[in-house]
Amino acid sequence: MDKTYRLQNISILFFVLFISTSFGSPTFASSLVLSQPEVKLEALTGVYFPPARLYGRSFEGIVHYMKAAGLNLAVLHAKDPLGQLFWKSNNRTAKTIEASAPHASLENAISILKQRGIWTAAKLDVFQDSLLVSHFPEMGVRDSETGELWADHKGLHWANPYDTRVWDYTIALCQELITLGVDEIQFDYVRFPSDGDMSTIEYPIVTEGTSKAECIGKFLAFANTRLKPTGVVISADLFGMIAWKTKDFGVGQVLEQVAPHVDVICPMFYPSHFPENFLNLKNPGQYPHKIMKSSLEEIKKRTSKEIRPWIQGFWYTPEEIDAQLQGVTENEVQTWTVWNPSGRYAETFDALAARTGKSFPAPEFYPPLEDLKDKDDLIQLGQTIIINHTCYREGYSILSLDDSVIDGKQKSSTISGVASTLDESIIDRILTARDLDFNLWTSRRTKILQVTNLIIQDLQIDPKRLSPFPIYVDWGGDCAFTRSIPPDKLELYLSHNLE
Numbered sequence: 001m002d003k004t005y006r007l008q009n010i011s012i013l014f015f016v017l018f019i020s021t022s023f024g025s026p027t028f029a030s031s032l033v034l035s036q037p038e039v040k041l042e043a044l045t046g047v048y049f050p051p052a053r054l055y056g057r058s059f060e061g062i063v064h065y066m067k068a069a070g071l072n073l074a075v076l077h078a079k080d081p082l083g084q085l086f087w088k089s090n091n092r093t094a095k096t097i098e099a100s101a102p103h104a105s106l107e108n109a110i111s112i113l114k115q116r117g118i119w120t121a122a123k124l125d126v127f128q129d130s131l132l133v134s135h136f137p138e139m140g141v142r143d144s145e146t147g148e149l150w151a152d153h154k155g156l157h158w159a160n161p162y163d164t165r166v167w168d169y170t171i172a173l174c175q176e177l178i179t180l181g182v183d184e185i186q187f188d189y190v191r192f193p194s195d196g197d198m199s200t201i202e203y204p205i206v207t208e209g210t211s212k213a214e215c216i217g218k219f220l221a222f223a224n225t226r227l228k229p230t231g232v233v234i235s236a237d238l239f240g241m242i243a244w245k246t247k248d249f250g251v252g253q254v255l256e257q258v259a260p261h262v263d264v265i266c267p268m269f270y271p272s273h274f275p276e277n278f279l280n281l282k283n284p285g286q287y288p289h290k291i292m293k294s295s296l297e298e299i300k301k302r303t304s305k306e307i308r309p310w311i312q313g314f315w316y317t318p319e320e321i322d323a324q325l326q327g328v329t330e331n332e333v334q335t336w337t338v339w340n341p342s343g344r345y346a347e348t349f350d351a352l353a354a355r356t357g358k359s360f361p362a363p364e365f366y367p368p369l370e371d372l373k374d375k376d377d378l379i380q381l382g383q384t385i386i387i388n389h390t391c392y393r394e395g396y397s398i399l400s401l402d403d404s405v406i407d408g409k410q411k412s413s414t415i416s417g418v419a420s421t422l423d424e425s426i427i428d429r430i431l432t433a434r435d436l437d438f439n440l441w442t443s444r445r446t447k448i449l450q451v452t453n454l455i456i457q458d459l460q461i462d463p464k465r466l467s468p469f470p471i472y473v474d475w476g477g478d479c480a481f482t483r484s485i486p487p488d489k490l491e492l493y494l495s496h497n498l499e
Contacts, residue, residue, distance in 0.1 A: 041233065041264075041306065043334035044119050046073025047313070051086050053343035055105040057365060057441050062345060063116065064363035069352040074113050075186060075337055078106055078122040078177055081156055083131030087180060091172050097135040110181050121184035121235065122177045126170055126219075128189045130157040139163050141193065144202040152196035161192055161215050161252065163205045164222075171226045184233040186266065187223070190216060191239075191251040198250075212252030220261035235264035235308065240274065243267055243299035259303045266337065269295045270312040271324070288312065288320045292327030306335065311348075313338035318351035325355065362440060369425040379496055380421050382412035385468060388421040389493050395476020397422060398485065398493045401468045415463055416452040418471075420444075426475050427451055433479035455481045 046066065053059055054076065066074070079085050085099045087106035094100060106122075113120050133140030133149055134157065141158040143150040149157045159166040174185045192212050193201065207215060220236065227234060242255050259265060269292050272285030279294060281287050292309065299307055311324045321338070328336050338348045353360050372392045380388040382402035390397040399419070402412035412418055419427075427447050431438050436450050455471065456463055458481040470493060472485040485493070 041335070042072075044073040044308065045334075045336055046071045046075065046119070047338045047345055047348065048075045048123070048340065048343070049077060049109070050341060050343045051077050051080065051084075051101065054086060054109045055103075057443055058343065059109060059112075060365060061363050061441065062343065063113070063118070065345065065349045065360055066118065067116065068358070068360040069349060069356070071352075072117065073119045073121065073335075073337060074109075075121045075123050076106060076109060076113075076182075078182075079124040079129075079173065081125045081128040081130070081154075081189060083129040085173065087177070089173065089176055091169075091176060093132070093136075093169050094173065097131045099131050107180055114181060119184065120182045121186045121233075122174075122182040123186045123188050123237070124170065124173065124177075125189040126187050127159050127161050127166065127191065128152075128156055128193075129159045129166075132166070132169065133157045133159050136165075138204065139166055140204075142202040142204055143200045145200045150193075150196070150201050152193055158193050160203050160205055161212070161219065162203055162207050162210070167219055167222055171223055174223070174227055174232075175230075178227070178230050178232050182232070184235055184264075185223075185227060186235045186237065187220070187262075188237040190220065190236050191253050192216075194251045211248065212250075213248040213254040213257045216252040217254075217257030217261065220258060224261045233263045234261070235266050236262045237266045237268060237310070240267050240269040240295060243269070243295045243302075246302075255299070255302055259305045262305065264306045264308050264335075265299070265303065266308045266310060267295065267299060268310045268339070269324075270310065270339070272312060272315060285315075288316065289323035289327045292324040293330055296328065296331040296333055300331065307333055308335040308337060309333065311336050311338045313340040313345060313348045314342075316347065318347045318354060321348055321351040322355055325351065365440075366424045369429055372423060372425060386493065386497050387412045387418050389496060390423070390426070391489075396472065396474045396489065397426065398489065399471045399473070401466055403468055415455050415466070416448055419451045419455065420448045422451070429475050430454070430473065430479040433475075458482065 047062065049059070049062065053062060063074075066072075077086060083097070083099055084101045085094055086101050086104045088104050089095065089100050110120050137149055139159050141150045141160055142148070151157055177185065210218070220234075224234060236258055238253050238255070238258065239251065241249060242253050246254070246256075248254050255265070271288040271291040274284035274291055276282060276284070278284045279290065281290070284291050292311075296307065296309060309328060311321065311328070313321060325336070338345065340348065349360055375392040377392070378388060378390040379386055384403045385400055387400055387402055388397060399421070401415065401418055424444055424447070427444075428438070431447060431450055434454060438447055438450070455461075459471065469483065470485060470490065471481055471483065472489070473479060473481050
């Protein structure tokens with residue numbers, strides 16, 4: 001799908017401010033940005049990707065269903081509350097605190113999504129950051145009784161929102177993400193702590209005469225001056241109560257302080273999170289349509305900025321998810337994102353299928369066995385011998401370990417390495433015939449391990465004491481691994497080795 005996202009006339013003012021404030025104080029910079037041209041985006045609808053869903057089958061599956069449902073927005077978790085980063089950061093501070101997760105995969109996810117025409121928003125959890133303040137405690141929120149870092153009810157530590165060094169670190173990370181190609185920076189945890197023993201909180205640095213709400217506003221203004229010259233869209237996740245409260249309720253989030261400095265406001269109108277007796281409803285979570293519809297009506301009275309509400313996609317049935325979407329539609333809001341913390345969207349896509357009257361086909365991660373039956377034989381050569389001869393038309397494979405001719409570590413000298421050369425649909429056929437559990441979402445790696453165990457079991461071999469020998473599997477038949485190979489098939493295999 002070829003889509004063009006147009007940002008309306010980003011004023012030259014931002015470039016001038018960027019140059020003039022590059023070496024100035026954040027406070028000075030933030031005081032200059034009072035308003036900005038509004039950004040008009042194509043209607044963006046999508047889902048959140050937790051770090052564990054940024055790669056592999058689960059990532060591919062979500063993208064498949066997004067395209068089937070016509071969704072075009074992916075919110076990618078780039079920095080979590082622990083302070084972990086899910087890309088290979090070159091930032092000096094990030095390297096010092098070893099913030100990049102070992103298997104960071106955000107770069108690849110961004111690339112794939114952009115190729116498929118999907119808008120990418122990088123979500124950063126800003127002021128909850130245990131890694132940063134554990135290494136630099138002077139930037140953290142302190143416990144007045146112990147003198148140590150204060151911890152919330154999850155045991156996580158917070159960076160001090162008043163400390164501009166934290167601001168600088170955050171913006172440097174954002175600039176890296178923009179270089180990676182994200183379309184949007186989405187700030188989450190852009191607030192003060194909300195739970196734990198609040199009575200012992202101490203902020204080592206406090207800007208005199210600046211309230212919590214003003215502090216958050218100044219941070220977002222600072223982010224705006226530094227990031228807008230790049231053309232990136234800026235959004236902020238806010239508690240749902242900001243639609244209903246005009247004064248700060250303790251966390252520093254007031255709509256009027258936030259709205260001037262962002263392009264999109266993303267309120268978390270999760271019905272189950274509203275307090276008992278809200279709107280005279282004993283259990284607001286049982287009224288997903290009313291909560292969403294009423295909250296959007298309230299917030300639209302106070303800002304003209306684009307509102308992209310979060311839809312509660314956890315704990316709810318497809319019907320309850322649809323009820324929220326209906327509340328969004330009735331407010332003529334065209335953009336939304338579904339939140340499920342574990343990235344499981346079966347109920348969401350069921351709701352969207354029912355809503356659109358469509359049936360979404362299951363994804364195909366590799367060609368089915370029927371598509372292979374007319375292929376020519378596969379002849380895969382290792383270092384010294386053929387490690388996989390597969391005859392698709394007759395339904396069998398002859399595998400062999402390779403000689404350890406280099407350093408004993410090449411892939412083809414291990415059973416799992418050789419098993420990995422089988423087509424995945426053939427692996428599925430073997431596992432099915434042998435009554436082993438797997439499903440559409442089982443990783444290829446897991447299935448290869450299952451096949452490896454079958455080979456060891458069938459041949460009664462010690463995997464640590466192996467030498468090259470041919471292994472036969474009739475996957476068109478009983479799918480057992482054996483050294484007994486029909487003479488004509490063995491002769492054909494050996495003739496290929498002599499060529």
